[in-house]
Amino acid sequence: QALLPRKLPECRRVEFAWRLTPCDELAGDILNIFRLDDTHVGVYLLDVTGHGTASALRAVAASQMLSADIHAASLLWEQCEQTGKYCLAPPPLVAGKLNRHFPWDAEVGLFFTLVYGILDLETHQFRYVCAGHPPPLHFSGPVENPVTPSTGLPVGLAPSAYEEATVQMAPGDTLVLYSDGITDVLDGEKRPFGRTRLARHFIEGAGAPLGDTLDGLMASLETWRGGAAFADDLSLLAFRIRSE
Numbered sequence: 001q002a003l004l005p006r007k008l009p010e011c012r013r014v015e016f017a018w019r020l021t022p023c024d025e026l027a028g029d030i031l032n033i034f035r036l037d038d039t040h041v042g043v044y045l046l047d048v049t050g051h052g053t054a055s056a057l058r059a060v061a062a063s064q065m066l067s068a069d070i071h072a073a074s075l076l077w078e079q080c081e082q083t084g085k086y087c088l089a090p091p092p093l094v095a096g097k098l099n100r101h102f103p104w105d106a107e108v109g110l111f112f113t114l115v116y117g118i119l120d121l122e123t124h125q126f127r128y129v130c131a132g133h134p135p136p137l138h139f140s141g142p143v144e145n146p147v148t149p150s151t152g153l154p155v156g157l158a159p160s161a162y163e164e165a166t167v168q169m170a171p172g173d174t175l176v177l178y179s180d181g182i183t184d185v186l187d188g189e190k191r192p193f194g195r196t197r198l199a200r201h202f203i204e205g206a207g208a209p210l211g212d213t214l215d216g217l218m219a220s221l222e223t224w225r226g227g228a229a230f231a232d233d234l235s236l237l238a239f240r241i242r243s244e
Contacts, residue, residue: 003063009035011121013171013242016041017210019218021234028055028112029179029233034068036088041119042068042076045237046155047133047179048112058110062098062155066116075101091116091129092162098155099131099162111156115177124169124241129162131155134183137176137199138167142206144199145173174210174240176202181232182217188226210240 008016016033028048036042044066048055067074070086075097077086089097094116104111115136117128128136132154138145150165152158167175178198185193201220205213214236221234 015240018237019214023230025051027051027233028059029235030059044116045177046114095129095131095162099158111154113154126167139174171243177237179235181234
């Protein structure tokens with residue numbers, strides 16, 4: 001709980017919400033929403049493979065490197081050689097640095113998927129990178145918009161550089177980041193909840209407050225599983241550009 005967002009950024013034109021329901025075992029999902037500076041908010045969601053102490057510790061170690069504080073240990077900032085000042089590191093560079101910090105180790109056998117992005121509060125452009133993670137969902141009211149894919153292997157497995165993708169948001173638009181634990185929830189007949197049902201939930205709840213929509217989704221997942229234990233963590237992070 002101490003590692004999860006305690007206070008959401010206060011932005012006049014942007015509404016933020018998140019939910020994380022852990023499974024019965026110790027696992028490796030973690031997320032955050034944080035101010036980077038006066039005009040940018042950073043968000044990330046990562047999912048370490050497997051369950052147990054090793055997965056949880058890897059998630060904690062990665063989250064500490066994704067600190068919003070400006071210092072040399074944070075991967076979110078890079079120092080300009082000419083001026084010595086820090087500036088925001090592009091999302092693909094952040095993922096690449098994580099990949100070098102957590103190289104594949106056959107004995108440990110851990111890697112993690114990641115989506116990390118920067119929202120510009122003035123232009124409402126969202127720049128992001130996906131490292132083996134499900135891509136974001138983008139909605140304009142009740143309409144789902146296709147997103148430009150940001151392809152790349154999970155952190156710890158990538159042999160080459162990552163690529164950046166962008167989503168240009170408008171007033172009324174919603175962006176959703178999620179872990180595959182949500183789409184993989186099985187019902188009594190072993191059918192996964194799936195991406196289509198996830199998207200439909202946001203389409204049908206387009207007019208509701210964002211927090212209520214997330215609560216409704218978590219309730220739907222509880223119903224879908226029919227009393228069985230969740231096999232994986234359920235992580236969800238969303239933000240909406242308020243209509244003026």
